[in-house]
Amino acid sequence: MRIGELAERTTLSRDTIRFYERNGLIHSAPGEASSNSYRDYPDETVERLAMIREAQNAGFSISELALFISQLEGSSVEAGFDVEAFLERKIGEVEDKIRRSEKFLDALRATKRALARPDTG
Amino acid sequence: MRIGELAERTTLSRDTIRFYERNGLIHSAPGEASSNSYRDYPDETVERLAMIREAQNAGFSISELALFISQLEGSSVEAGFDVEAFLERKIGEVEDKIRRSEKFLDALRATKRALARPDTG
DNA sequence: ATAAACAATGGACAATTGTCAATGGTTTAT
DNA sequence: ATAAACCATTGACAATTGTCCATTGTTTAT
Secondary structure, eight states, X not given: OOHHHXXXXXXXXXXXXXXXXXXXXXXXXXXXXSSSOOOBOOTTHHHXXXXXXXXXXXXXXXXXXXXXXXXXXXXXXXXXXXXXXHXXXXXXXXXHHHXXXXXXXXXXXXXXHHHHOTTTO | OOHHHHHHHHTOOHXXXXXXXHTTSSOOBOXXXXXXXXXXXXXXHHHHHHHHHHHHHTTOOHHHHHHHHHHHTTOOOOTXXXXXXXXXXXXXXXXXXXXHHHHHHHHHHHHHHHHHOTTTO
């Protein structure tokens, strides 16, 4: 599929998609028609971009994702990168982030209750 | 307390603390000694900065925090800003972020298990 | 066949969240 | 009294994560 369709399906901008591709998060092929320079994105890119969005939400940076993806793809360049250790570390980080967010959420709810009590607020 | 002690207690850099103050997240007073320009930070600033850290972890931006804090302090400048509505919206956002992170966490764990199975990986 | 929509590329620009370095003054420990 | 450590201010710099614009070429709808 071409970038416009991909953009529409993912609600990302073309520029964002190109940005991700420049950074190695997704890939494309030269496309059937030889006359143009249009790129062709595999269908799975839609889900891949959805996954990237969730990863970012969970605190992954672009460069972390790039590294991780390059490893999973076997296009590994970085020697001495332990994917499983990386995953374990990131799992711990996300768990921690969730725990902290939940605690903060409690504080937010308490603040809201306090504001709702006009005598104390 | 002076900025150095505050920095030490919060493990933030002096520059970060000044950055937050410039942005209205914390405040300081001119300090006792009249001869210098050293600022004096109230003790509660330690907890305030801890709270700010948690808020950022949960997805609050500096400007959101500045707005919110200015409202709680009554130093409101923005008319038509509904603190309770803001809180409610942010609570929803954090809840959503947590839910998504938990889902993503499952995916991460599944990936790790898959990698740990050498035949399938 | 032609205008409108789409695509690629390159580089500039922007918001956010800090960090660093220079300068000049103050406090504290020795 | 003097060096080391501290502080304020200013402005430059930097990483991250995109967005926008100009240019040029291609495809598609009319």
